[in-house]
Amino acid sequence: MVEVIFFDLDDTLVDTSRLAELARKNAIDNMIQHGLPVDFETAYNELLELIAEYGSNFPHHFDYLLRRLDLKYNPKWVAAGVIAYHNTKFAHLREVKNARKALIKLREMGYRLGIITDGNPIKQWEKVLRLDIDDFFEYVVVSDFEGVKKPHPKIYQKALKIFGVKAEEAVMVGDRLYSDIFGAKRVGMHTVWFRYGKYANRELEYEQHADFKIDDLLELPHVVEVLKNGSNKEVHTNR
Amino acid sequence: MVEVIFFDLDDTLVDTSRLAELARKNAIDNMIQHGLPVDFETAYNELLELIAEYGSNFPHHFDYLLRRLDLKYNPKWVAAGVIAYHNTKFAHLREVKNARKALIKLREMGYRLGIITDGNPIKQWEKVLRLDIDDFFEYVVVSDFEGVKKPHPKIYQKALKIFGVKAEEAVMVGDRLYSDIFGAKRVGMHTVWFRYGKYANRELEYEQHADFKIDDLLELPHVVEVLKNGSNKEVHTNR
Incomplete structure (x- = not known):
């Protein structure tokens, strides 16, 4: 679940x-x-x-x-x-196409949302606030604030602890196969690789850690529905 | 002159x-x-x-x-x-009222212009460039770049050297009686105290170093005409 x-x-x-x-x-x-x-x-x-x-x-x-x-x-x-x-x-400064639409839909479906990002906390918060997407998220975990970077398991474990959920109750969505997908999979989360930007064809040696692969954030509502129905290993969007 | x-x-x-x-x-x-x-x-x-x-x-x-x-x-x-x-x-970010008008007029009258300012060179240049006033000035002397701050005589002497003029051929205009007026007067420049902003009534113990006192930058063309005619110690605008 x-x-x-x-x-x-x-x-x-x-x-x-x-x-x-x-x-x-x-x-x-x-x-x-x-x-x-x-x-x-x-x-x-x-x-x-x-x-x-x-x-x-x-x-x-x-x-x-x-x-x-x-x-x-x-x-x-x-x-x-x-x-x-x-x-x-x-x-x-722009959202990635359909980001806000996907966030609204996921909240509407009852999911709790968070951000796990590397970087300087103030600079990362600046982007979140300038895009006005902060109200979607319960918590924003920034590596330079926590003292540990992706893909280290600790940053993912900290995020799970903050939200009070087990790894199998969480999904990680990101564009980097190494830091986002490999990192989250190592602690047991579900993973969705968003093929976008300059990493769309890089770090492919970590591709096996992606449970799902999407090209548009609006595929996410469908992906989490598939996960909810417990058939995550059978149906892979776009695979 | x-x-x-x-x-x-x-x-x-x-x-x-x-x-x-x-x-x-x-x-x-x-x-x-x-x-x-x-x-x-x-x-x-x-x-x-x-x-x-x-x-x-x-x-x-x-x-x-x-x-x-x-x-x-x-x-x-x-x-x-x-x-x-x-x-x-x-x-x-705004110019002080009439700054550009005064700069245009002074250039029209044939005067060479410079800036002598304290502060971080990049931040000071940012202001100059954002206001688009850089083309008026032959040189901008910034203290943190030169390694010496106003009112130290060295920063004024550096400015004179860069322009290749003697102190008596130069006028310093500024809002601070201590750093601008006292500093420039000590090396022998003519001085114009611009009574503006939070220093309009401060550091009055240095007031005797101001040759002229103005409340509007558009008084400057008149002041330099007075100086040109060699009667600077007799006629003081607004005094």
């Missing part, structure tokens, strides 16, 4: 990757418009390399970009990048 | 203090709307005290606010505060 449905946040409920790409392109554009003496392709590719090496949460992307391009530090260019990046983020 | 006019940024060209007050009030409002269990007056006054103690650039205002209110840390409330604060800042 399923009682709680947990969601990953980035690229499951919030359209993060597409937004980040747009924000980075606008940042480079604005830096060039304010005098950065490099062409767009060179600067953008350097930024992508930098992000690949230092991670997307590294706080000095634009400073390091200038160093990599052998340019003197110029706070004007950095500010131009920061402004365009933030403006884009604030103006273009 | 005056050649260059330097401006302070906050509360001289950018209407910072009024904006900060509005942003803080909106932050508290939004925190309460998302469940902060404290009334507005209590929370706002605690925030003002905190800012008075830790400074307005302290990066953990909202975290510390929760501690001071004996509340458990809650990233949702902090995020609600941060969002409202930033939204306000971005939506309401």
Whole structure:
């Protein structure tokens, strides 16, 4: 019997990757418009390399970009990048298609909802609040607040404890086969892999841990009905 | 002969203090709307005290606010505060009345313009770029970039060196009698005290260092004409 449905946040409920790409392109554009003496392709590719090496949460992307391009530090260019990046983020933050529709339907069906996400608690909460989806969720579990990241079993066990349910009463929905699906399956949860964004064809070595595979969040009501009827291992949506 | 006019940024060209007050009030409002269990007056006054103690650039205002209110840390409330604060800042950033008109007029009269400001270079540049006033200025001198703050003579001497002018060929315009007026006068610049905002009646012990006193930036073209005609010590606007 399923009682709680947990969601990953980035690229499951919030359209993060597409937004980040747009924000980075606008940042480079604005830096060039304010005098950065490099062409767009060179600067953008350097930024992508930098992000690949230092991670997307590294706080000095634009400073390091200038160093990599052998340019003197110029706070004007950095500010131009920061402004365009933030403006884009604030103006273009979107739900993943059908996220809100699916959340409404699942609440209507009586399910309790939660979020289990990695990242900085304030930044993750910012996305939830800016999208105005906080009222759907009983609790938002953020890894950097709990001190343990997905796919570590502890973050999933903490979430189960907070909701007071057993693993088999919970479903985890996420776009990452490794952190979301493998992680949740290891503690015994039901798992739904949402094939979306840049991880739609990655980490396939963990695919066997996905009980279900969906391409649209609106398939979720059907999936949980199947689980409710206890035939989860027989019927796999889209498989 | 005056050649260059330097401006302070906050509360001289950018209407910072009024904006900060509005942003803080909106932050508290939004925190309460998302469940902060404290009334507005209590929370706002605690925030003002905190800012008075830790400074307005302290990066953990909202975290510390929760501690001071004996509340458990809650990233949702902090995020609600941060969002409202930033939204306000971005939506309401304004020039000080007549700033742009005065800058246009001074450029038309042939003067070279600069900014000498304290603060974080990226944050200060953000204000300049968001207001789209950067094209008026040959150079923006920011203390945290130069490693020396107003009223230290070095920051004024650096500015003079960058522009290649002598102190008596430069005017400093600012709202702070201590950091702007006393600081610039010590190196020999002409000084114009712009009586505006919360410092309009403070630091009066440094008032003797102000050559001119104005209440509106549009008085500046007249002031520099007076200086040009060499009678600066006789005629003081509004004195």
